[in-house]
Amino acid sequence: MPVSPLMTQPPTSAKPQPEPPQVELPARKRPIASVGPANASGGQYPVIDAIKRGETPEPRRHESVMGVPSILEVRDFQLWYGQNKALHGVTMPIAEGKITSIIGPSGCGKSTLLRSVNRLNDLVDGVRTAGSISLKGEDVYARGVDVISLRKRLGMVFQKPNPFPMSIFENVVYALRISGERRKSVLEAACEKALRQAALWDEVKDRLKSSAMGMSGGQQQRLCIARAIVCEPQVLLLDEPCSALDPIATLRIEELILEIGQRYTVLIVTHNMQQAARVSDFTAFMYLGRLVEYGRTADIFQLPRLRETEDYVTGRFG
Amino acid sequence: MAGSFAEFRRRTFSSIMFGLCAAGSALIISILLLVIGYLAWIGVSSLSWEFLAAVPTGDVANPGGMRHAIDGTIILVGLASAVGVPLGVLAGIYLSEYPSEYAATGPLRFIADVLTGVPSIVVGILGYELVVVPVSRWTDSAVSFSGYAGAAALAFIMIPIVARTTEEMLRLVPQSYREGSLALGATRAQTIFRVVLPGAFGGVATGIMLAMGRIAGETAPLLFTALGSRLLTHNPAEPFPSLTLQIYTYATGPYPEQKRLAWAGILVLLAMLFVVNLSIRLIAARHARTRVGT
Ligand SMILES: Nc1ncnc2c1ncn2[C@@H]1O[C@H](COP(=O)(O)OP(=O)(O)O)[C@@H](O)[C@H]1O
Ligand SMILES: [Mg+2]
Numbered sequence: 001m002p003v004s005p006l007m008t009q010p011p012t013s014a015k016p017q018p019e020p021p022q023v024e025l026p027a028r029k030r031p032i033a034s035v036g037p038a039n040a041s042g043g044q045y046p047v048i049d050a051i052k053r054g055e056t057p058e059p060r061r062h063e064s065v066m067g068v069p070s071i072l073e074v075r076d077f078q079l080w081y082g083q084n085k086a087l088h089g090v091t092m093p094i095a096e097g098k099i100t101s102i103i104g105p106s107g108c109g110k111s112t113l114l115r116s117v118n119r120l121n122d123l124v125d126g127v128r129t130a131g132s133i134s135l136k137g138e139d140v141y142a143r144g145v146d147v148i149s150l151r152k153r154l155g156m157v158f159q160k161p162n163p164f165p166m167s168i169f170e171n172v173v174y175a176l177r178i179s180g181e182r183r184k185s186v187l188e189a190a191c192e193k194a195l196r197q198a199a200l201w202d203e204v205k206d207r208l209k210s211s212a213m214g215m216s217g218g219q220q221q222r223l224c225i226a227r228a229i230v231c232e233p234q235v236l237l238l239d240e241p242c243s244a245l246d247p248i249a250t251l252r253i254e255e256l257i258l259e260i261g262q263r264y265t266v267l268i269v270t271h272n273m274q275q276a277a278r279v280s281d282f283t284a285f286m287y288l289g290r291l292v293e294y295g296r297t298a299d300i301f302q303l304p305r306l307r308e309t310e311d312y313v314t315g316r317f318g
Numbered sequence: 319m320a321g322s323f324a325e326f327r328r329r330t331f332s333s334i335m336f337g338l339c340a341a342g343s344a345l346i347i348s349i350l351l352l353v354i355g356y357l358a359w360i361g362v363s364s365l366s367w368e369f370l371a372a373v374p375t376g377d378v379a380n381p382g383g384m385r386h387a388i389d390g391t392i393i394l395v396g397l398a399s400a401v402g403v404p405l406g407v408l409a410g411i412y413l414s415e416y417p418s419e420y421a422a423t424g425p426l427r428f429i430a431d432v433l434t435g436v437p438s439i440v441v442g443i444l445g446y447e448l449v450v451v452p453v454s455r456w457t458d459s460a461v462s463f464s465g466y467a468g469a470a471a472l473a474f475i476m477i478p479i480v481a482r483t484t485e486e487m488l489r490l491v492p493q494s495y496r497e498g499s500l501a502l503g504a505t506r507a508q509t510i511f512r513v514v515l516p517g518a519f520g521g522v523a524t525g526i527m528l529a530m531g532r533i534a535g536e537t538a539p540l541l542f543t544a545l546g547s548r549l550l551t552h553n554p555a556e557p558f559p560s561l562t563l564q565i566y567t568y569a570t571g572p573y574p575e576q577k578r579l580a581w582a583g584i585l586v587l588l589a590m591l592f593v594v595n596l597s598i599r600l601i602a603a604r605h606a607r608t609r610v611g612t
Contacts, residue, residue, distance in 0.1 A: 120501055125417065152503030162494035165517045175502045178512070227502065 045308045045317070051288050056088045060305045062295030065282050071096035071265050072117065072235055077131035079112055081124065086112045088289045089131065094235070099261040101276035101297070102269045103313070104286035110269040111159075113286070114237050117267070118154040119147050135234065152179065155228030155264075156237040160244045161220035163212035163227075168204050171212045171223055175231045190230050197263070198226035199256050218249025222256060229264065236260065238268040242275065254279050273313050277301050285309050354588075361585030364578040370586075374548040378573040384583050386550040390465070390559035391590075394544065395534050397469035397554060402476030402533075403526055407515075409477065410484025410522075415510055427485070433478040439538040445471035446542035465554025468544025472533040479532065483525025487518040520605020524598045531594040535587065537562040561587045 043049045050057045070093035079087040086109045094100050102110045115121045117133055119140060132139045140150055152175065163171050170177070172191045181187060191208070195201040200222045204215075212223055221241055228236060238257065242250040257266060257279045270276050276283050276297065283300040285293045285308075293300060293309040304310040311317040372383030409430070413423050449467040454460065491514050499509040515522065533539075537560075540546070546563035547556065561583050568580035 118501055120497060123497070123500065148503050148505060150503075151501055154501075156498075156501040158494060158498065158501075160494060162492070162498040164495060164498065164513050166513075174499070174504075174512075178499075178502065178504045178508045224498070227498075231502075 045311075047292060047306055048287060048308050048317075051290050051292075056290055059091075059291040060293040060295070060309075061092070061291075062293075062299055062305070064296045064299065065095065065294055066093065068093075068095040068098070070094055071136060072267070073132075073134045073137075074113070075132045075134070077113070077116065077133055078129065079109075079116055079121065080126075080128045082126040086289050087116070090286075090289075090291045092284055092291055092294055094265065094267055095282055096265055098281040099257065099266040099268065099279055100282040100284065101280035102267070102284045102286060103271065103273060103276050104292075105312075106271060108286045109289040110271075110286055111239050112289075114156075114239050114267065114269050117235070117237060118151050118156055120151075120156070122147065152231060153234045154237060155231070155233035155235075157221070157224045157228050157239065157241045159240045161217055161224055163215070163220050163223050165211070165213060167209050168212045168215070168223060169208040172226050172230055174227060179231075194226040194230040197229055197260065198222045199252070199259070200226055216249070218245050218252055221245060221249070221253055225253075225256065225260070229260065233264065235265045235267055238266060240269055240271060242270070242272070250275075273301075273315070277313075285312060357581065357585055357588065360578070360581040362582075364582035365585060369579065369582050373550045376548070379575055381568075381573070381576050381579055384561065384564055384579060384586070386547065386559045387561045387564035387583065388586065389550065389552065390544075390547070390563075391534055391561040391587075393552065393554065394465060394469050394472060394540070394558065394560055395530055397465065398472035398476055398533055399526070399530055401469070402473035402529070403480060405473075406477045406480025406526075406529070407484050407522065409481035410488060411510055411515070413481060413485040414488035415506070415514065427482075430478040430481050433474075434482065436475075437538075438475060438536050439541075441471050441474050442539040442542050444474070445539060450543055463543065463545035463557040465544055465551075465556065465558030468540045468558055468560070469554065471539035471543045472536060475536065475539060476529045476533055479529040480525055483528065484518075484522050487521030487525060488514055490521065491517040520601050523601045524605075527594050527598045527601070531591050531598075534590060534594070535562065537566050541566075561590075 047057050072094035074090050074092045074094070076089045076091055077087055078085065078089055090109075090113060102113065104110055112121065116129065117135070117140070121127045121129075129141055132141055134140065135150070135153065139145070164174065169187075169191055172194050173181070173187045176187055176190055181190075192201060192205075195204065200219060203219060204223075212220065215223065221244075225236075225241070241257075242253050245253065254275060257268065260266060261279070261281075266280075268276075268280065280297045282295065283297045284291055285300065287308070293304060293306050295305075300309060301313050304313065308317070366383075369383040370388065371385055373386045374384075375382035409426075412421065413427055413430070416423065418424055445467050449470050450462055450464070453462040453464070453467070495513050495517055496509055499513045500506075504512070540560050540563050544558040544560060544563065546567060547559040549556075549559070551558065565580045565583040565587070568576040568583070571577070
């Protein structure tokens with residue numbers, strides 16, 4: 001029974017292309033769960049209208065998110081770039097050990113909020129802040145705070161993968177090196193652990209000494225995650241970590257975020273609603289520098305209290 | 319008809335312009351080839367093991383070699399670089415990495431640019447007035463021409479060049495490297511020396527090599543500082559030989575055998591510059607490779 005060789009070989013072009021899992025989004029015509037008195041004005045989006053008028057309406061913070069133990073407390077935090085106010089009194093706790101995502105249209109201050117946590121905004125000329133952000137009860141903007149040691153307690157991954165122009169190994173252990181760690185055994189153990197946690201170990205274990213610049217974009221981003229977690233940060237800050245990646249690399253990073261979320265507190269900015277729905281426990285919706293609604297991810301996506309939130313997460317507005 | 323005439327005019331104009339450009343390039347290349355060919359023709363015939371190994375004999379009919387001048391140039395460039403490279407690189411870091419509000423980088427950059435354009439004879443006079451004369455006074459000697467004074471003059475030329483190229487190269491390093499490093503808790507200095515400077519290594523090295531090539535070919539700054547010497551000396555406290563000074567002396571002198579040595583000296587100098595330039599290219603190419611993916 002001769003079998004054609006063509007039949008035995010799967011077509012080479014049919015590489016499985018994993019589709020990102022679709023999340024059940026609310027149906028279009030589902031009635032809005034709760035319409036607050038702010039809607040009485042008759043406008044379609046009263047909260048957004050108020051924000052556009054320059055007001056800062058009280059955000060809808062669900063009880064479910066206010067009740068959980070928090071590691072990070074943002075309290076009435078405001079930030080100005082020169083004359084331009086980018087954050088208007090944001091108040092939100094970040095749940096310890098959970099994944100919290102921040103969504104909102106481009107320019108609404110998501111990155112600004114994230115970079116305020118590790119005080120990376122200090123580098124920008126003319127930045128002023130008011131209010132407070134506390135990490136484990138310590139105000140990071142208090143006088144005399146050691147910004148260097150603060151940043152060592154936080155990990156950050158940026159929009160565009162930014163591995164340093166050095167070997168993969170040196171990238172991962174960078175945070176240890178700058179703290180003065182020289183022992184080879186310690187560095188090697190930490191490197192392997194971080195790379196394993198970043199699901200990169202098997203791919204790079206044989207070329208740790210080669211340049212990180214030769215890796216693919218997705219690998220580079222996982223390397224950046226490994227680099228950010230090598231010192232076991234108290235909070236991992238991710239600023240649109242997948243926006244420069246293709247769908248498959250994105251999927252891998254999302255899986256990784258879910259896994260890392262079991263060990264670390266993760267605060268992730270994304271403009272991809274599906275991503276927020278897939279990876280996070282809590283979701284905050286921001287608009288023009290204000291927090292609009294904040295609650296459990298399932299609630300934000302399926303039972304939002306504001307019509308604004310519902311229409312934003314379903315892509316009808318924003 | 320009119321259309322095709324316009325077309326014809328356009329094509330003719332285009333051909334004429336192309337012809338002119340090609341002719342200009344050909345002219346420049348042939349002049350270059352002529353110069354190099356002529357140098358090689360005359361120089362190679364005088365180039366010998368003796369030229370590279372021997373020192374001047376004092377006998378005008380049989381003048382010996384230029385070992386002293388080759389060593390002198392290498393030592394002068396080395397000394398000048400030992401001072402000029404660190405200072406230039408540090409100045410470049412300052413210009414690029416520290417915000418202009420409190421670091422007054424604007425005026426500094428302007429001064430560096432002006433210094434880059436100072437004629438080298440002026441640097442020579444400065445070296446004489448600011449190094450040679452004061453040293454003579456302190457040591458109560460006649461006139462203290464020295465290799466140190468020559469190296470100082472060369473370093474003076476080198477610093478602004480290295481500073482400005484370093485600055486430009488550091489500016490090319492993506493801001494995301496700096497943010498990535500600072501976000502991991504690195505200090506500004508750690509960020510500069512561990513990430514930014516290595517990231518610009520190829521560019522900075524290229525700038526350094528260019529500056530070394532430039533000072534290796536300088537004569538004027540050495541005229542009143544190192545002065546030149548017919549002796550093989552490795553002591554920069556003495557009047558010091560250099561290839562350029564020796565070429566100048568021999569070429570402007572009356573003796574044909576010395577003139578032949580000058581030609582050979584020019585060839586050796588050019589060969590040295592060629593090697594330096596080649597290394598620049600190699601470094602730049604390697605640099606481009608290691609930066610793939612940024
Ligand atoms: N370095 C900066 N200097 C001045 N304005 C800035 C800077 N970074 C961001 N902004 C402004 O702050 C606002 C919020 O920006 P950003 O936090 O980057 O938004 P997002 O990340 O949500 O897209 C925008 O209006 C933006 O123009
Ligand atoms: Mg952003």
